Amino acid sequence: MGKLNISNRYAKAFIETANEKKVIEKVTEDMQLIQNVLENSRELRTFLSNPIMNDAKKIEVLSAIFSDKLCDVSLSFLKFIVEKKRINMLIDISRRFNDIRDESLRISNAEVITATQIDDTQKEMLKTNLESFTKKKLRMKFKTDDSIIGGFKVRILDQIIDATLKNQLNKLKKKLLEESISVN
Amino acid sequence: MAEVRPDEVSSILRKQLSGFDSEAEVYDVGTVLQVGDGIARVYGLSKVMASELVEFPNDVMGMVLNLEEDSVGCVLFGESSLIKEGDIVKRTKRLASFPVGEALLGRVVNPLGVPVDAKGPVNHEKFMPIERKALGVIARQPVKEPLQTGIVSVDAMIPIGRGQRELIIGDRQTGKTAVAVDAIINQKYTHSEEAKAVGVNPVFCVYVAIGQKDSTVAQVVAKLEQHGAMEYTTVVSAPASTPAPLQYIAPYSGATLGEFFRDNGKHALVVYDDLSKQAVAYRELALLLRRPPGREAYPGDVFYLHSRLLERASKLNDSLGGGSLTALPIIETQQGDVSAYIPTNVISITDGQIYLEPNLFNAGVRPAINVGISVSRVGGNAQIKAMKKVAGSLKLDLAQFRELAAFAKFGSDLDKATQRTLAKGERLVELLKQGQYMPVPVEKQVISVYAGTQGYLESIPVKDVKRFEKELIEYIDVNYPEIFKVIRETKTLGDEVIVTIKKAVEEFLGKFKK
Numbered sequence: 001m002g003k004l005n006i007s008n009r010y011a012k013a014f015i016e017t018a019n020e021k022k023v024i025e026k027v028t029e030d031m032q033l034i035q036n037v038l039e040n041s042r043e044l045r046t047f048l049s050n051p052i053m054n055d056a057k058k059i060e061v062l063s064a065i066f067s068d069k070l071c072d073v074s075l076s077f078l079k080f081i082v083e084k085k086r087i088n089m090l091i092d093i094s095r096r097f098n099d100i101r102d103e104s105l106r107i108s109n110a111e112v113i114t115a116t117q118i119d120d121t122q123k124e125m126l127k128t129n130l131e132s133f134t135k136k137k138l139r140m141k142f143k144t145d146d147s148i149i150g151g152f153k154v155r156i157l158d159q160i161i162d163a164t165l166k167n168q169l170n171k172l173k174k175k176l177l178e179e180s181i182s183v184n
Numbered sequence: 185m186a187e188v189r190p191d192e193v194s195s196i197l198r199k200q201l202s203g204f205d206s207e208a209e210v211y212d213v214g215t216v217l218q219v220g221d222g223i224a225r226v227y228g229l230s231k232v233m234a235s236e237l238v239e240f241p242n243d244v245m246g247m248v249l250n251l252e253e254d255s256v257g258c259v260l261f262g263e264s265s266l267i268k269e270g271d272i273v274k275r276t277k278r279l280a281s282f283p284v285g286e287a288l289l290g291r292v293v294n295p296l297g298v299p300v301d302a303k304g305p306v307n308h309e310k311f312m313p314i315e316r317k318a319l320g321v322i323a324r325q326p327v328k329e330p331l332q333t334g335i336v337s338v339d340a341m342i343p344i345g346r347g348q349r350e351l352i353i354g355d356r357q358t359g360k361t362a363v364a365v366d367a368i369i370n371q372k373y374t375h376s377e378e379a380k381a382v383g384v385n386p387v388f389c390v391y392v393a394i395g396q397k398d399s400t401v402a403q404v405v406a407k408l409e410q411h412g413a414m415e416y417t418t419v420v421s422a423p424a425s426t427p428a429p430l431q432y433i434a435p436y437s438g439a440t441l442g443e444f445f446r447d448n449g450k451h452a453l454v455v456y457d458d459l460s461k462q463a464v465a466y467r468e469l470a471l472l473l474r475r476p477p478g479r480e481a482y483p484g485d486v487f488y489l490h491s492r493l494l495e496r497a498s499k500l501n502d503s504l505g506g507g508s509l510t511a512l513p514i515i516e517t518q519q520g521d522v523s524a525y526i527p528t529n530v531i532s533i534t535d536g537q538i539y540l541e542p543n544l545f546n547a548g549v550r551p552a553i554n555v556g557i558s559v560s561r562v563g564g565n566a567q568i569k570a571m572k573k574v575a576g577s578l579k580l581d582l583a584q585f586r587e588l589a590a591f592a593k594f595g596s597d598l599d600k601a602t603q604r605t606l607a608k609g610e611r612l613v614e615l616l617k618q619g620q621y622m623p624v625p626v627e628k629q630v631i632s633v634y635a636g637t638q639g640y641l642e643s644i645p646v647k648d649v650k651r652f653e654k655e656l657i658e659y660i661d662v663n664y665p666e667i668f669k670v671i672r673e674t675k676t677l678g679d680e681v682i683v684t685i686k687k688a689v690e691e692f693l694g695k696f697k698k
């Protein structure tokens with residue numbers, strides 16, 4: 001069974017349980033925390049996927065890290081997936097969980113690349129414009145990259161809005177080359 | 185010294201820049217996960233369509249074939265070494281398509297419509313998707329017009345109608361391509377004023393070369409040019425050096441161009457040379473895409489691969505313009521094995537087959553058509569009445585001859601009747617021999633076949649049969665030109681004409697002996 005399949009099933013089941021117990025908001029926060037921790041700590045990832053470490057040890061470590069930060073439902077979920085021998089997939093499950101939650105809440109991540117730093121009012125304007133364009137709530141992330149020369153580039157899921165100077169110059173170059181071919 | 189004024193320069197630049205919009209571009213993207221062997225797996229591209237064209241870096245195009253849960257499988261139409269993991273893939277929102285229009289006639293293009301003949305860009309009318317669903321029952325009508333190939337044995341015994349699918353099958357080096365190329369060359373007549381006057385509509389041709397040597401394709405193009413056939417022909421070339429995906433889509437591109445003519449009420453002839461190579465290219469793709477292999481390692485949908493292509497051949501009904509698309513697929517067999525997977529598939533799809541045999545070829549019977557096992561299931565309705573009348577007994581005579589020839593090999597004494605049948609058969613076989621690139625107009629075919637079946641050749645030695653035929657036709661052309669005219673115009677053989685033909689042949693018979 002594929003990675004996507006497995007994480008999909010665990011994530012969906014967990015969302016349902018959390019919904020039944022009416023703790024979905026807290027659980028969502030928990031899963032975001034777990035994803036962040038795992039993404040930032042390579043040691044924890046390798047530890048969890050190491051088959052030499054036994055389940056008891058993994059539960060012990062997990063509760064030492066998370067016990068005072070997570071709610072009971074999330075902690076018991078962690079224990080459950082350790083027992084099911086799927087703890088090595090925790091990062092995929094948490095990612096999938098957050099993706100599904102985002103989808104149902106109509107939230108997307110938007111990555112904005114600009115040539116220079118832009119100020120907060122500009123950021124806010126960009127956000128409101130993009131939100132009205134995509135009809136979704138956006139979680140903005142800003143980056144700078146001077147190779148784009150000017151303008152900006154936004155990536156929302158698989159969609160790219162390209163208003164960079166670099167792209168326009170490339171398009172101009174292509175157009176001029178085409179014309180020179182048809183002239184010959 | 186000549187001067188260039190600055191405002192002149194800027195006006196030229198402004199002209200070049202007109203129509204360039206500097207708006208933001210919105211596009212969908214994915215990332216390459218894995219690339220190799222002409223296949224790329226792409227993550228993302230979440231709204232992509234099956235068989236959509238996608239753009240990789242370095243101007244490499246690809247086509248989406250597999251839509252999976254967590255990735256998209258693409259085939260590449262260019263070098264896979266130009267692409268690396270993590271590259272951005274752009275959607276084009278355009279299904280794989282082919283440029284169509286009259287401007288493609290006389291050109292050699294690749295399966296994406298890019299010219300490869302160094303004659304500059306093609307001014308096509310529009311793009312049409314290469315994969316189109318075949319027309320249904322209501323849009324069609326039975327095949328009724330003949331498509332003359334100019335090959336006597338085909339037009340007399342295995343007639344092909346406009347809208348038919350006739351398979352040309354045989355081992356390597358048996359003259360399969362020659363039959364198809366002759367058929368294309370013979371369509372030159374349909375573009376003449378004379379043909380227009382007698383109600384024969386022009387046939388536009390498409391020759392699709394799949395997995396052949398570049399030199400072979402160049403040779404065919406040269407031959408077509410030499411005979412003035414490139415004026416109404418497009419060559420779609422996917423030689424052996426092109427990646428398998430291009431070889432796989434080549435026949436669909438050719439069919440798309442043929443459909444353009446058909447849908448505009450014109451007539452088209454498409455030659456797929458050859459589909460066994462296309463099946464091999466498709467097998468390569470399917471295996472690389474990890475589709476499960478079946479018989480002879482071909483994927484499960486290899487039947488559909490050919491059936492959906494050949495079903496596009498059709499004769500439209502009159503309310504849709506009455507256009508037609510005739511398909512001449514070619515299949516190469518290995519050691520005459522027609523029961524292999526691909527040959528049986530294509531035989532079952534087509535409306536008949538022309539079977540070429542190496543034995544006949546080596547015995548000097550060229551075109552090496554085995555008329556015993558070649559059939560045409562619908563073409564009989566399309567044959568002109570005159571030909572039908574004279575060719576009726578031809579097939580039977582030849583069948584009897586073959587049966588007796590097998591016995592006669594034992595060398596025992598033969599009775600008179602047997603000897604006569606053998607003699608007639610030998611002469612008929614001789615009569616059906618024909619040189620390459622020498623198509624014969626149908627009215628002349630009628631005369632030759634008439635002379636053969638009516639027994640006028642009995643007194644002619646076998647070695648003189650071809651000379652007799654040639655001189656007879658010249659004689660009639662000079663002394664009785666009205667015979668050809670009547671057959672051309674009425675397409676029938678009335679009693680009066682038969683009397684004239686009989687008179688002419690008997691007259692010539694007397695002169696020939698002298």
